[in-house]
Amino acid sequence: MNKTQNHSDAMNAENFNFYTLCKVIQTIRQTRSTNGKIQAFAEYLRRLPSDRDLHLAAQFTAEGAFEEVSGKRASVGSRTSALAAAKFCEIDYDLVFKPCRTATGSSSETIERLMNNIPEAIEKRVPGNLTLEQVDEIFDQLYAVSSRADKEKILWETWSRMTPVEIKYFIRMLSQGSLRIGFETRSVVAAIAKAFKKKREDVRYAHMITGSIGKTAVLAKHNQLDEARFKLFHPLSFMLASPIESRSVDHIEQYVAEEKFDGMRAQVHVKENTVQIFSRDLNDITRSFPEIVSFFIERKMPATVFDGEICVYKDDTILPFQLLQKRMGIKKPGKKILEKYPVLFIAYDLLFTDGKPIFDLKLPGRRKLLEKLSKKHRLPTSVQFEISGNDDIEYLFNRALRHGNEGLMLKHKESKYEYGQRRKSWLKVKKPGGSFDTVVMYAHAGSGKRGGTYSDFTLGISVKEDERYEEEFIPIGKAYGGYTDEELKKINQRVKELTVERYGPTLGLIPKLVVEIEFDDIQVNRRTKAGYTLRLPRLKAIRWDLGPEDVDTLKTVEKMYQEKLQQERLTQDKNPSFEF
Incomplete structure (x- = not known):
């Protein structure tokens, strides 16, 4: 009997370990309906045998490796995980891992597939039915170490005891953000309410004043939501x-x-x-x-x-x-x-x-x-x-x-x-801080109601006459909405005609589709190629009448930024907007 069969047999009995949670998360990801997602997670939460498992399952799904109020961060970046995975799978990071990641569009998806298919990675892993509490202890170990070598050692030891799907979601939980399954904190709140037959608003209120989705789930289970107490020095959700x-x-x-x-x-x-x-x-x-x-x-x-x-x-x-x-x-x-x-x-x-x-x-x-x-x-x-x-x-x-x-x-x-x-x-x-004519450089597949279409777009400005750059266009921001369903259909048809590259869920386009975007402000961002990003960009109009030669330039962005900085402002000693 092989290792995989042993693990499969262990799953025949109801076993609420980390693997089970990851399979539920995977099911949620594959479910289109929001109500269906909530129902699936509610059923799982209801069956959990212990309060500790309930706490951790809600926390891992909504918040990640650590509770938001804990102040903890694992500091395991995507590059650290990627390099560790390449070594674990005994493949070249630049020649093999990076092209695979480009093809899938996701580092964690890439690692999951490599773990499933690379013989060296399969041989090193013996799934160990890790409990939620054991995984929680591993997250704490990663928090306690600072060097990349120490983090890599813990990752290798952990992955050797996990299935590929566990490894994928373990990595995503470390990022302390969304698991990218179309199931955010508000949906976890709804699932807790459904699982234990509570009013959603009561669950949301308890979560807000405790700052802990795990603690909220346990209070709901034991009919103790009214015992939730505000704790000073933990952040509250903003209105x-x-x-x-x-x-x-x-x-x-x-x-x-x-x-x-x-x-x-x-x-x-x-x-x-x-x-x-x-x-x-x-x-x-x-x-x-x-x-x-x-x-x-x-x-x-x-x-x-x-x-x-x-x-x-x-x-x-x-x-x-x-x-x-x-x-x-x-x-x-x-x-x-x-x-x-x-x-x-x-x-x-x-x-x-x-x-x-x-x-x-x-x-x-x-x-x-x-x-x-x-x-x-x-x-x-x-x-x-x-x-x-x-x-x-x-x-x-x-x-x-x-x-x-x-x-x-x-x-x-x-x-x-x-x-x-x-x-x-x-x-x-x-009122908008300004607007630019930009060109669509990349189209990204949407999710939820936009699933099956390309509804998110990376937008570029012109640098073809800028001696600082070799490219013709560089990214200045992303836009996610502002169009009608009919316009989106036309955009998607044009995207198909202009596609020249595919990176998993992302398409690289010939820069010919021009859109006008408006934004709230221009911000310096030295981590981007342009050196600037736009605050809250949104699509204003599809400019079918314009071509790439009409796109605004980086120098226009820089000029507008400087003009905003130098704008004369009314002082507070005349008609104040706030008082001491």
């Missing part, structure tokens, strides 16, 4: 805004307006001498902004959680977001950086105070408490404006632009803090 043009608004007077600051959304948790700052993607960014930490420590505040914006602020003026970028990612900024790009946190909402969360308090109630704290501790706080019609919105919008801000936020007076939701309670009024 989101919808574009005003995507929502019909009948009674605009029921909203108040605030300027939408040209900064970075952040959440500040503070209790006396302890301060933590979290970004919109729930990462701890405290060390990057020591002056904000000092600001709050000086005020000796009680336990409080603020929602607001970090802005570069100098000479009574909010400076461009591009300057804030020079602070982002620097874990310990030096004196020169701190002096050149000083930052300020402007609070515009309150989530926790007086020992309790206040999400269910309506906006005026939260605002009253925020203003009370602001007055007592002298905190920068957004200014709110009453509005009665479109004329008010137009006036305040233009005023916000003169401040250099992005536009307006309209907030419904009766709204609660709808964490993680994007509804009509908050609306954003913005």
Whole structure:
């Protein structure tokens, strides 16, 4: 009897190990219907025998190797995994692995296929029915080591005890992001609710205040969701805004307006001498902004959680977001950086105070408490404006632009803090930061409702007369929507005609299909060939009338970026958008 047969026999009995979880994940990936995916995972969760297995299964599927609130990261990049896999399979990384990855379009898919087909890799593996807890211990081992050699040793030892499908999802869990199976955290929440017959909103609320999808699953199983407790210094899901043009608004007077600051959304948790700052993607960014930490420590505040914006602020003026970028990612900024790009946190909402969360308090109630704290501790706080019609919105919008801000936020007076939701309670009024005519360089296969079509596109700008480059076009961003179904059909027909290369789910195209895109802003990004990326690019129009010779150039991008930096801004000592 061979090794594979032994493993297959072990699976005949219901065995809730890591292999079983990976097979369920694979089934979910192959299921088109969202409800079908939720049903499959709910049935699996319901059958899990122990609370620990339930916790880990939910965590691995929704969050990856570590809980978001743990602050842990494995730091095993795709290159580390790829090099380790090439050595494990005894193949040349450049000559064999990289072409295979190009063909599949995915490093983890490539590794799975190699493990299935390379004799040397098959011979080295004896599947060991690893439990979820054993895999959790392996993730901790990877977290504890720093050298590539140590990480590679652990990976080899682990893979020798896994099947190919386990190896694929083990690698994806290490990335701490989506498993790329069309099943995100909200679907895991729905599956937990279905598995244990709970209201989805109750499960979502417990997950939000505990910060742990695994703990939430266990609470749901034992009918203890009402025992979920908020824990200070773990990030909460942010309330989101919808574009005003995507929502019909009948009674605009029921909203108040605030300027939408040209900064970075952040959440500040503070209790006396302890301060933590979290970004919109729930990462701890405290060390990057020591002056904000000092600001709050000086005020000796009680336990409080603020929602607001970090802005570069100098000479009574909010400076461009591009300057804030020079602070982002620097874990310990030096004196020169701190002096050149000083930052300020402007609070515009309150989530926790007086020992309790206040999400269910309506906006005026939260605002009253925020203003009370602001007055007592002298905190920068957004200014709110009453509005009665479109004329008010137009006036305040233009005023916000003169401040250099992005536009307006309209907030419904009766709204609660709808964490993680994007509804009509908050609306954003913005205008595009600009637009470019670009050429489609690559087409990527869509997923979900867009499955079977090419709906995601890498867009390029012209550098054919730029002495810094040998290519004719280089990427400037990606666009994922903005077209009708009929337009998408025409695009896909043209994509077929222009395809010259295939990289798994990605097609390389002859650069002839021109589209106009609009975007919110231009950002410096030295990791890209262009040196810039576009913030929130989206398709504005398919320019069937234009050819590749009409595409905008990198020099146009650079010129627009400089113009934005040099734009004159209204100072806060005249018509302020926030107050101390």
